[in-house]
Amino acid sequence: MRKTRKTSAKAAAPEAVDLLVRGGTVLSLDAENSIYGDGAVALRGDRIVAVGPRRELERRCRARRVLDCAGRLILPGLVNAHTHAPMTLFRGVSDDQELLTWLQKYMFPLEARFVSPEFVRWGARLACWEMIASGTTTFADGYFFEEEVAKAADEAGLRAVPGQGIFDVPTPDARNAAEGLARAERFLADWQGHPRVTPALCPHSCYTVAPETFGKIRQLAARYGALVMTHLAESQGELAMVRERYGTTPVRHLAACGALDANLTVAHCVWLDDEEIGLLAARGVGVVHCAESNMKLASGVAPVPRMLEAGVALGLGTDGPASNNDLDMFGEMATVAKLHKVHTLDPTALPAETVLRLATRGGAAALHMESEIGSLEPGKKADLIVVSAEGPNALPAYNPASQLVYATRAEAVETVVVDGRILMERRWLRTLDTEAIRRHAARFARRITAALPD
Numbered sequence: 432m433r434k435t436r437k438t439s440a441k442a443a444a445p446e447a448v449d450l451l452v453r454g455g456t457v458l459s460l461d462a463e464n465s466i467y468g469d470g471a472v473a474l475r476g477d478r479i480v481a482v483g484p485r486r487e488l489e490r491r492c493r494a495r496r497v498l499d500c501a502g503r504l505i506l507p508g509l510v511n512a513h514t515h516a517p518m519t520l521f522r523g524v525s526d527d528q529e530l531l532t533w534l535q536k537y538m539f540p541l542e543a544r545f546v547s548p549e550f551v552r553w554g555a556r557l558a559c560w561e562m563i564a565s566g567t568t569t570f571a572d573g574y575f576f577e578e579e580v581a582k583a584a585d586e587a588g589l590r591a592v593p594g595q596g597i598f599d600v601p602t603p604d605a606r607n608a609a610e611g612l613a614r615a616e617r618f619l620a621d622w623q624g625h626p627r628v629t630p631a632l633c634p635h636s637c638y639t640v641a642p643e644t645f646g647k648i649r650q651l652a653a654r655y656g657a658l659v660m661t662h663l664a665e666s667q668g669e670l671a672m673v674r675e676r677y678g679t680t681p682v683r684h685l686a687a688c689g690a691l692d693a694n695l696t697v698a699h700c701v702w703l704d705d706e707e708i709g710l711l712a713a714r715g716v717g718v719v720h721c722a723e724s725n726m727k728l729a730s731g732v733a734p735v736p737r738m739l740e741a742g743v744a745l746g747l748g749t750d751g752p753a754s755n756n757d758l759d760m761f762g763e764m765a766t767v768a769k770l771h772k773v774h775t776l777d778p779t780a781l782p783a784e785t786v787l788r789l790a791t792r793g794g795a796a797a798l799h800m801e802s803e804i805g806s807l808e809p810g811k812k813a814d815l816i817v818v819s820a821e822g823p824n825a826l827p828a829y830n831p832a833s834q835l836v837y838a839t840r841a842e843a844v845e846t847v848v849v850d851g852r853i854l855m856e857r858r859w860l861r862t863l864d865t866e867a868i869r870r871h872a873a874r875f876a877r878r879i880t881a882a883l884p885d
Contacts, residue, residue, distance in 0.1 A: 562758050581625075595611075
């Protein structure tokens, strides 16, 4: 008599996870651009454990908490790779100006008068509120008193790369470059090793920071393994100033200073020639495109298609809310996609899928953080957003990327998760006192308004 072979191994026990986000369309933004129509993402602690079909993950995982997202889109959190968060309190103060006029006549004097730790604290909290509400989970910042930006990001639960501003001229938090460097070193030492806040250095530009100061910044960054962020080739006024002082272009000037390397992230890069684009790609420099700010200040249109073709690590940023005037990455995506079509007279330029990747994986790469964030993949940080797809502007839905880039507004963001922690759920913000932020913003607005010239 033939015996039936028995299976001795028991079925594998379900894997314990902290949160299962299930039932929506999952856009992983991984290398294969995997999309799961009825998908799920499993999170344990601060990491993603699994991404895939809902039924498969429900069999495989036993979740402590389940978040049902039927009829919604689940995607990586957006990366705002360049901004000046505390400048929310200067939003709308001086619009319709050229860049250098805006900086020298309005922004620098206002900053000298009003920027303080308290100003930065409440401006950064307001920015964190706005970014969470619009689906940003990681932002890179450059300003003064950056320890206050770091604290605000920490209490809000966001992931941040705050860069301590460094100038050769007096600033609100330093009388000269030496003081700025000393402050920057304290900042790096105090915040090094934080799980979500990555301290960085932010020399303003090559027309406000001398070559010898850039050299000292590079040495400091090397000691701490810190990222360096700066503005580069933003306007024709900058080009003229650098040409007059150094006889070259901003990109070539930084290359001559030894600052153009894979530890650098530069914002704008509007005025580049092909050789400079090749330099940025070959040196591994991250670039951040800030389309709306460049448009508003009439700085020009960055050669984004050419940079992508050359292999530049490129992300998107809003720039500061005094020159944009918001921190809405959904609005930025829509502008980027349309701007380059009309600028090149090519409707195929920067399709929606490309722009969505620029706002997620691209921003991560530009900040040299692509191994940790920017896509929904096992082992990466547990940063994701859930976006409603049930509003009238979301119906009917044919292509998720097209829907997100061309039709979605910030208000469609329902739930935001960073490091496995829910910061906003069904539009309820959990981590910030929004009424206190509103009161302090109004208080600063009254003071600033009274100081403005007639």
